[in-house]
Amino acid sequence: MPDKLMQMQRAYGSRPRMIAIAGDSAAGKTTLSKGLVAALGEDRSVTLCVDDYHKYDRQERKELPFTPLSPECNYIDVMEQHLQLLATGQPILKPVYDHATGELDRPEYVEPRDFIIIEGLLPLHTKLMRACFDVNVYLDPPEEIRYEWKIARDTSKRGYEREQVTAELDKREPESEAYIRPQREFADIVVRFAPVEGHDNDPLSATLLLRPNVKQPHLTRVLGDENGSATSERAMHLKMARDAGGNPVDALHVHGHAPPEETEVAKKLLWESLGRESDVPDSLGKLSESARSEPLALTQLVMLYYMLANFD
Amino acid sequence: MPDKLMQMQRAYGSRPRMIAIAGDSAAGKTTLSKGLVAALGEDRSVTLCVDDYHKYDRQERKELPFTPLSPECNYIDVMEQHLQLLATGQPILKPVYDHATGELDRPEYVEPRDFIIIEGLLPLHTKLMRACFDVNVYLDPPEEIRYEWKIARDTSKRGYEREQVTAELDKREPESEAYIRPQREFADIVVRFAPVEGHDNDPLSATLLLRPNVKQPHLTRVLGDENGSATSERAMHLKMARDAGGNPVDALHVHGHAPPEETEVAKKLLWESLGRESDVPDSLGKLSESARSEPLALTQLVMLYYMLANFD
Numbered sequence: 001m002p003d004k005l006m007q008m009q010r011a012y013g014s015r016p017r018m019i020a021i022a023g024d025s026a027a028g029k030t031t032l033s034k035g036l037v038a039a040l041g042e043d044r045s046v047t048l049c050v051d052d053y054h055k056y057d058r059q060e061r062k063e064l065p066f067t068p069l070s071p072e073c074n075y076i077d078v079m080e081q082h083l084q085l086l087a088t089g090q091p092i093l094k095p096v097y098d099h100a101t102g103e104l105d106r107p108e109y110v111e112p113r114d115f116i117i118i119e120g121l122l123p124l125h126t127k128l129m130r131a132c133f134d135v136n137v138y139l140d141p142p143e144e145i146r147y148e149w150k151i152a153r154d155t156s157k158r159g160y161e162r163e164q165v166t167a168e169l170d171k172r173e174p175e176s177e178a179y180i181r182p183q184r185e186f187a188d189i190v191v192r193f194a195p196v197e198g199h200d201n202d203p204l205s206a207t208l209l210l211r212p213n214v215k216q217p218h219l220t221r222v223l224g225d226e227n228g229s230a231t232s233e234r235a236m237h238l239k240m241a242r243d244a245g246g247n248p249v250d251a252l253h254v255h256g257h258a259p260p261e262e263t264e265v266a267k268k269l270l271w272e273s274l275g276r277e278s279d280v281p282d283s284l285g286k287l288s289e290s291a292r293s294e295p296l297a298l299t300q301l302v303m304l305y306y307m308l309a310n311f312d
Numbered sequence: 313m314p315d316k317l318m319q320m321q322r323a324y325g326s327r328p329r330m331i332a333i334a335g336d337s338a339a340g341k342t343t344l345s346k347g348l349v350a351a352l353g354e355d356r357s358v359t360l361c362v363d364d365y366h367k368y369d370r371q372e373r374k375e376l377p378f379t380p381l382s383p384e385c386n387y388i389d390v391m392e393q394h395l396q397l398l399a400t401g402q403p404i405l406k407p408v409y410d411h412a413t414g415e416l417d418r419p420e421y422v423e424p425r426d427f428i429i430i431e432g433l434l435p436l437h438t439k440l441m442r443a444c445f446d447v448n449v450y451l452d453p454p455e456e457i458r459y460e461w462k463i464a465r466d467t468s469k470r471g472y473e474r475e476q477v478t479a480e481l482d483k484r485e486p487e488s489e490a491y492i493r494p495q496r497e498f499a500d501i502v503v504r505f506a507p508v509e510g511h512d513n514d515p516l517s518a519t520l521l522l523r524p525n526v527k528q529p530h531l532t533r534v535l536g537d538e539n540g541s542a543t544s545e546r547a548m549h550l551k552m553a554r555d556a557g558g559n560p561v562d563a564l565h566v567h568g569h570a571p572p573e574e575t576e577v578a579k580k581l582l583w584e585s586l587g588r589e590s591d592v593p594d595s596l597g598k599l600s601e602s603a604r605s606e607p608l609a610l611t612q613l614v615m616l617y618y619m620l621a622n623f624d
Contacts, residue, residue: 055421075421078405085393093390093407095419104418107407109367109387 016112018087018132019307021119023139024069024180025172026150028193029119031287032139035300036117036307038283046113048086050120052095053079058102067168069121069175076126083123083132086112099158115307124183135306138187142194145204185245188213189306191299196256203256206295208302209243210250235259235266236298252302254295263294270301274308328424330399330444331619333431335451336492337381337484338462340505341431343599344451347612348429348619350595358425360398362432364407365391370414379480381433381487388438395435395444398424411470427619436495447618450499454506457516497557500525501618503611508568515568518607520614521555522562547571547578548610564614566607575606582613586620 019036021029037045053075054068066072075095082092089112096105124130124138141149147169154160160168184190190209196202235258241251264280271280285297331348333341349357365387366380378384387407394404401424408417436442436450453461459481466472472480496502502521508514547570553563570578576592583592597609 057418075405077403078421081397081402081404090393091389092393093387093405093419095405106369106416107405107419109390 015087015089016114016116017134017307018083018116018118019135019137019303020123020130020133021117021137021139022122022124022180022183022187023119024121024146024176026153027139027141027146028149029139031296032137032191032300032303033117033119035284035286035296036115036303038286039281039300039304040115044113045115045117046110047117047119048094048110050074050079050118050123052097053082054095054097054104057097057104067172067175069172069179071122071125071179074122076122079122080126080128083118083129086110086116087132121180122183124186125179130186135189135303136187137189137191137303138184140184140190140192142192145194187211189303190243193293193295193299199257203293203295205256206254206299208252208254208299209241210252210302211243211247212249235262235294254298256293256295258294260294263298267294267297267301270298270305273305327399327401328426328428329446329619330395330428330430331447331449331615332435332442332445333429333449333451334434334436334492334495334499335431336458336488337433338465339451339453339458340461341451343608344449344503344612344615345429345431347596347598347608348427348615350598351593351612351616352427356425357427357429358422359429359431360406360422362386362391362430362435364409364432365394366407366409366416369409369416379484379487381484381491383434383437383491386434388434391434392438392440395430395441398422398428399444433492434495436498437491442498447501447615448499449501449503449615450496452496452502452504454504457506499523501615502555505605505607505611511569515605515607517568518566518611520564520566520611521553522564522614523555524560524562547574547606566610568605568607570606572606575610579606579609579613582610582617585617 021033023029033047037047051068051074055073055075056064061068061073064073068074078095082094085092091109091111093107094110095107097103098105118133123133124136130136147166150169151162151165154165154168155162188211190211192207192209193204194207196205199205236252236254239251239253241249243249267280267284280297280301284300285292285294287293287296333345335341345359349359363380363386367385367387368376373380373385376385380386390407394406397404403421403423405419406422407419409415410417430445434441435445436448442448459478462481463474463477466477466480467474500523502523504519504521505516506519508517511517548564548566551563551565553561555561579592579596592609592613596612597604597606599605599608
């Protein structure tokens, strides 16, 4: 099988491939996208955060009746414009919001590359934005886990006290409900990292809802299904389910407690399905300098599969 | 005659009218455009300076072998993109360069209005930019006058010493020659404010070269020509001439030493040719809070005539 990644060198003037990773604050967007960039190649990929399109800095927001989660707080029309420009292979001068200082800085020049990963709070908010992406992903951890992640990050990296973070989360909840979570239904892939009952001490498992609107050779060809041929079924398996709206979806379960040798087989299967002959890169599944998650690695591989599938 | 300005209310989604005012530093671009905005209406016009598209701040430029006049120092491709967006009625998030601090600031949101005035060092640098404008103007004062203006402004408003300004002018001269002055040949109107021999103490006169590429009812209909019917020929008169490349142009001379009553007649003729019935606004010809130039007022009226002519 030819190497799909190598084949995907974008021809001059042609469209890049774009993937959206939407989700609430601290849902794991950056962790997910970092591994993708490393696997696709730093020189061939670029990541953009649409939270940079804030209209107001932190000081100005104190006077305003909404949080950064509200579309009113963001230049949605400019987001749409810039995503369309990138999707048609053009550079943009992207605004910059500095999360450390809460200030809006000088914009930065961004040229499209073969792969563009767009992450943030609202990348799936409008139809025009959604139309720019080849694959839409929504990160949907249980709220209590997201709260833990947000408290851990904002107290360690952004200089807040725990009470400030929980107060902010409470304040944001109505807008999470109104603007962030409704994006879930537009995602081709909904990713949920959560503990499995009886496995509290294992790494979080992942469940990926795969909507049939993503066109690609079906994953059963790689992994087998519930009736079938999987060689790695303790690492991950597919089951049909109904999503919240009642429509059929595939639910891919990626087990945090799988034996390492089966996880390795599943990773290798997916990696080879992309036509890659090298080893599976260590960057897939990386949580931090010292921590890894194999369910994360498998999730990233499934996302790569969807990004690269059906290219030719 | 119907009021052309009122007629020009832009329909939803339709193109705004765009005028470029190009010229070297301190050539008088802002003075010229301010009067136009006041006459067109603050609520219906917006002015943009393309010098905001600098790639580097003042500190960074110290390490670089070019000045802000060089295309290399500016995001020319983003300038082109933003001018095209505005020309097709779309908003932009415009970068901001602060001339006082020399820093690049947070960008600002600009929506197109009925009339968009684009001024700066390089708005006529590429064909794609020129294609965005309905009228292109180049300001071409004699260099010794521009030097005086630049020294006066930069020492009073930007906090430099006279010697610093002249050193900067010397440093910039090769790039003025290479990039700024070549834009003159692409202008529909070349404006030159200069003293007339024997009238050193009078206000500067203006000479406007009017290239035949601007389509409009010819000014002779309003003003008469050298053979003709002008009622105001000591205020301004048209003569055919050849421009630097040998092509025929109209040269409109606007006299700084004309008697006020004739200047008033010429202003009124031009203002009425736009279908306007109100008095000629005082904002036309305004140099500062306390100083006026009637040749400037007439130059601005001719520009308005070209902007509004042939609209319907």
